[in-house]
Amino acid sequence: MTRRALTALVGLLAALVVTVLAAVLPGASASAGASASVTAAPRAAEPNPIILIGTGGLTWSDVNARDTPSLWTFLRDGSTAAVSVRSVFTNTCPVDGWLSLSAGDRAAAPGPGKNGARKTTDACPPIPVVESGFVPGWDGYVRAANALKFGARPGTLGEQLASNKQCVQAVGPGAGLGAAYTSGAVPxxxxxxxxxLTGLLTGCRVTMVDVGSLRDPQDLPPTEAATRPPSRAEQAAAIDRRIGEVLTAAPSGSDLLVASMSDAGSSERLRLVAAKGPRFGSGTLYSPSTRQDGLVQSADLTVTLLTAAGVPVPDALGGTALRRGEEGSNSEPAAEDRLRQLLDFDEASHEVHPLVPPFFNGVVYAQIAIYLFTAVVWRRDFGSTDLRLRLLRITRRVAVVAATIPASTFLANLIPWWRFPVPMVAVVFSVGLFVAIISAIALLGPWSRRLTGPLVVVALATLLVLGGDVMLGSHLQISSLMGLQPVVGGRFYGMGNVTFALFATAALLLCIAVSSYFVKHGRPRVAAVTALVIGLAAVVVDGYPGWGADGGGPPALLPGLAYLVLAILGIRMSWKRGAILAAATVGLFLLVGFLDSLRGKENQSHLGRFFRSIFEGGAGDIIVRKLQQNLDILFGNYRLSLLVPIALVFVIYILARPTSWGSRSLQRSYEACPTLRPGLIALLVTLTIGFAINDSGVAIPANGAIIAVPLIIAVSVRVLEDEARATATTRASRRG
Structure with a gap:
């Protein structure tokens, strides 16, 4: 290794270390600042009694002052939120909700399918009634939890309370399931x-009451629908009456928490949760596990009960204690406003979820059409020069417009499209509006005459939208077509796989455009430094626990960035240098995880929790489960998703090799944009690593292609367009 190469490599690694350390070390204070609107967590020195009123199937659309007066008092006088109840299967049955409460993690009763699988068309298993102080069939629930590898341990809640000399009173079948010890005992x-109720609610510091679950007659599987339950409104009113009975019997000074912990039938959606008492005034509920005011997850309920009882919370639990978030008034108009906000959470997630698959299918088919059309116009002998010039111009503009779609899907959430009578039409219009705005800026400004001008505009717009959103709380991502789906409950903030793919691709494309400008002007060192600054800024935004909180993103982006920087400096990548970069990347990944694990539990990202699991146990189950998710996507019902990364590798392979059959006509693209070829290889490295190390990693190259390939085509076609225009001018002069 030459001294120049060694110096460049050491400098690059030092820059990576300094950047990551500078981002992570002050993370705890920054994360606290990010939730400055949240009131301080309650003191655990003198815990109040807490009563969990458990139900299921209720959403905030079921609540109003006339028909559900008890729930309305929670909305007016207490702290409220929408709750993601996803357990293991697509829809969460009442028994699943109570088991998840017991385990503090995703748990479910086994179904009739292979390996205990359950479909949305299967009837929900009944909740067993405690007999002789034990839950019947408890061993089956434990075996199912072990087989699912979510790390769930049914009985965690009851066992933790008992081991700290705190009793828990269970009232009703579901409560018996939630309060059981790890042995299945319910004392x-x-x-x-x-x-x-009056006597039952005063015996223990923690009490759980099952007031029944709502089952929607219009949404039940056929086997359950045959029982003909009462109407939705009648069931909601009956549940509300029982909630009122608990409120009347509850001792003064108690905190009351009502939670709808399951779905109402085959459809999944957000449910309701509310709390009131000494620690919960009027306003919203906040959970650091979601970092979204007014949006929590079911795992938070277990931690909230343990915290209220003054009991240590096991580190393995992924939830955090609920607390009062944004303060509000207890007036009727204020309650109506909070209800509208809660309905927005539910309606947006409910309306967007079924639109995601057809949206991605449409984008993929549109991309394939662009590829085919481009392949036609690439041929020099196609039609007359004027016709070819016209087709090239159309192809370039269509490609640029297509690349603006991802950023526009996030910006569309600035408009409450879910409130319109036909949400599908409204969201298409909203996306189209921002597509038109970004496309106009990219294609009509003075920069449009430059080779990479439109690419810079689209890539920069994508970076600003996605990066700015995660820095400001990830609000645009929630319930967007390409963002996070709270009803699924995997992520509620930061960079998911889709967001990372778009963000990293845009960052590398911007590095290509900017570095090419400086290389063409004979300033390769400035080009390398500029690309390094852009790339490291993207790494910080993506990996910083208070923003992107992405554990798998930086290890994928850093090697691609390093390759590009070294290529700009004229340093070839050897096996030895590649091994050094790989080792440095792994080391940085572990360093970030270690530093994140040192932060307070409420401020840790999933990366810090995973690092802790390496030493405390459970990391193996996480790895196996994530590997299984990738395999299910590859060989299951998502063959179309597999087609896109293969097409991406094929297209980049063609474009990156000037001697291949498909890119002989594109050699001028590399001459006009000197860092395009190494940039494409860097992009391929990043997307391939991202595919390999992330759960559902097939989404990374698939979504990277959505923005990368159109912009690459736009640059390449612009070169051919200039060539065709020059040819037409030459022929005209000859005729003259």
């Missing part, structure tokens, strides 16, 4: 009896 259990 304190009683059937629901309104006349006995």
């Amino acid at each position: 304190r259990y009683a059937a629901y009896d309104s006349s006995a």
Whole structure:
């Protein structure tokens, strides 16, 4: 290795280390600042009694002052939120909700399918009634939890309370399931009896009451629909009456938490949760696990009960204690406003979820059409010069417009499209509006005459939209077509796989355009430094626990960035240098995970929790589960998703090799844009690593292609367009 290469490599690695350390070390304070609107967590020195009123199937659309007065008092006088109840299967049954509460993680009763699988068309298993102080069939729930590898341990809640000398009173079948010990024992259990509630609610610091679950007659599987339950409104009113009975019997000074922990039938959607008492005034509920005011997850309920009882919370639990978030008034108009915000959470997630698959299918088919059309106009002998010039111009503009779609899907959430009578039409219009704005800026400005001008505009717009969103709280991502789906519950903030793919691709494309400008002007060192600054800024935004909180992103982006910087400096990548970069990347990944694990549990990202699991156990189950998710996508029902990364590798392979059959006519693109070829290889490196190390990693190259290939085509076609225009001018002069 030459001294110049060694110096450049050491300098690059030093820059990476300094950047990551500078981002992570002050992370705890920054994360605290990000939630400055949240009131301080309650003191655990003198815990108040807490009563969990458990139900299921209710959403905030079921609540109003006339028909559900008890729930309305929670909305007016307490702290409220929408809750993601996803457990293991697509829809969460009442028994799943109570098991998840017991485990503090995703758990479910086994279904009739292979390996205990359950479909949305299967009837929900019944909740067992405690017999002789034990839950019947408890061993089956434990075996199912072990087989699912979510790390769930049914009985965690009851066992943790008992081991710290705190009793828990269970009232009703679901509560018996939630309060069980790891052995299945339930020492304190009683059937629901309104006349006995006063005595039952005063015996223990933690009490759980099952007031029944709503089952929507219009959404039940056929086997359940045959039972003909009462109407949705009648069931909601009956549940509300039982909630009112608990409120009347509850001792003064208690905190009351009502939670709808399951779905109402086959459809999945966000449910309701509310709390009131000494620690919960009027306003919203906040959970650091979601970092979204007014949006929490079911795992938070277990931690909230343990915290309220003054009991240590096991590190393995992924939830955090609920607390009062944004303060509000207890007036009726204020309650109406909070209800509208809660309905927005639910309606947006419910309306966008079924639109995601057809949207991605449409984008993929549109991309394939662009590829085919481009292949036609690439041929020099196609049609007359004027016709070919016209087709090239159309192809370039269509490609640029197509590349603006991802950023526009996030910006579309600035408009409450879900409130319109036909949400599908409204969201298409919203996306189209921002596509038109970004495309106009890219194609009509003075920079449009430059080779990479439109590419810079689109890439920069994508970076600013996605990066700015995660820095400001990830609000545009929630329930967007290409963002995070709270009803699924995997992520609620930061960079998911799709967002990372778009963000990293845009960053590398911007590096290509800017570095090419300086290389063409004979300033390769400035080009390398500029690309390094852009790339490292993207790494910080993506990996910083308070912003992107992406554990798998930096290890994928850093090697691609390093390759590009070294290529700009004229340093070839050897096996030895590649091994050094790979080792440095792994080391930085572990360093970030270690530093994140040192932060407070509420401020840790999933990367810090994964690092802790390496030493505390459970990391193996996480790795196996994520590997299985990738395999299911590759060989399951997502063959179209597999087609896109293969096409991406094929296209980049053609474009990156000037001697291949498909890119002989594109050699001028590399001459006009000197860092295009190494930039494409860097992009391929990043997307391939991202595919390999992330769960559902097939989404990374697939979504990277959505923005990368159109912009690469736009640059290449612009070169051919200039060539065709020059040819037409030459022929005209000869005729003259």
